[in-house]
Amino acid sequence: MAEKVSRLGIKREKDMMYFIKDGAVWKVPRKQPGQPKGRQEKVADGGFTQDNNFIYFLDKDGDVSRAARAVGGQKRAKKVKKAPKKKAAKKAKKAPKKAKKAAKKAKKRARGASSLSDFVIPLYCSFSRRPPRFGGAAATSAPRPGTLERRPAATATGQG
Numbered sequence: 001m002a003e004k005v006s007r008l009g010i011k012r013e014k015d016m017m018y019f020i021k022d023g024a025v026w027k028v029p030r031k032q033p034g035q036p037k038g039r040q041e042k043v044a045d046g047g048f049t050q051d052n053n054f055i056y057f058l059d060k061d062g063d064v065s066r067a068a069r070a071v072g073g074q075k076r077a078k079k080v081k082k083a084p085k086k087k088a089a090k091k092a093k094k095a096p097k098k099a100k101k102a103a104k105k106a107k108k109r110a111r112g113a114s115s116l117s118d119f120v121i122p123l124y125c126s127f128s129r130r131p132p133r134f135g136g137a138a139a140t141s142a143p144r145p146g147t148l149e150r151r152p153a154a155t156a157t158g159q160g
Contacts (some may be wrong), residue, residue: 002059002067006046010062020056020064023048 008025012018016027024045029038046064050056054066 002065004059004063004065005048005056006064008044008046008063010043010058012058012062018043018058020046020050020058023050025058025064 010018010025013027015030017030018025018027020026025043026040027043028040031037048064051066053069053071055069056064056066059065
């Protein structure tokens with residue numbers, strides 16, 4: 001699977017991370033919380049040129065090894081494309097809302113009511129659940145609808 005490229009026998013340090021760059025082995029301190037990033041340091045020159053078709057790494061013996069690079073990931077089985085389903089015949093488009101409203105208005109006009117002004121609304125109608133009661137305390141404070149309010153003429157004594 002992996003083949004050795006250069007036998008160097010490098011002893012690893014626990015807090016260092018090793019990598020291969022331009023045919024040489026480099027180390028850098030591992031990033032730890034609260035500490036700044038460390039500087040990379042060259043450990044040994046391998047004396048080889050790198051090929052882009054391989055991945056180079058430091059193996060457990062401290063030697064430089066390489067493995068074939070998996071370019072583009074794993075190959076997957078090809079899916080068989082099915083023929084697209086036939087679409088059903090298109091239905092006739094509905095009339096736009098404006099046209100519907102205009103047709104509704106024309107229908108009302110044909111019946112005889114051209115607008116809201118043609119409807120008679122009684123004076124006592126306040127669009128509440130029940131009509132107002134006449135008589136009692138309400139009769140003294142407000143006149144009956146449809147009648148004129150009459151006040152007695154003021155007298156000299158101021159009673160009225």
